[in-house]
Amino acid sequence: MLLPAVLPYMLTGVRLSIGTAWLVIVAAEMLTGGTGIGFWLWDEWNNLKVEHIVIAIFIIGVVGLLLEYALLSLAKRFSYGN
Numbered sequence: 001m002l003l004p005a006v007l008p009y010m011l012t013g014v015r016l017s018i019g020t021a022w023l024v025i026v027a028a029e030m031l032t033g034g035t036g037i038g039f040w041l042w043d044e045w046n047n048l049k050v051e052h053i054v055i056a057i058f059i060i061g062v063v064g065l066l067l068e069y070a071l072l073s074l075a076k077r078f079s080y081g082n
Contacts, residue, residue, distance in 0.1 A: 008079045015071035022064050037063075 029038025
């Protein structure tokens with residue numbers, strides 16, 4: 001079967017694209033408004049609350065790192081190398 005041989009490379013592609021997807025989600029929340037961390041960041045920017053802006057940027061970064069590490073550990077689990 002071809003899937004076991006392709007799975008590590010497929011997971012690497014997902015891992016590399018998840019960062020861009022996360023940034024696009026946050027940017028879309030900024031533009032559309034309503035709910036989400038992107039909307040909250042934009043709202044705090046308009047209100048000039050720098051301490052809340054720093055907190056939002058930190059949260060966005062931590063979530064991005066958690067997604068990266070989760071997919072990296074998943075890719076290592078299915079890797080056939082050393």
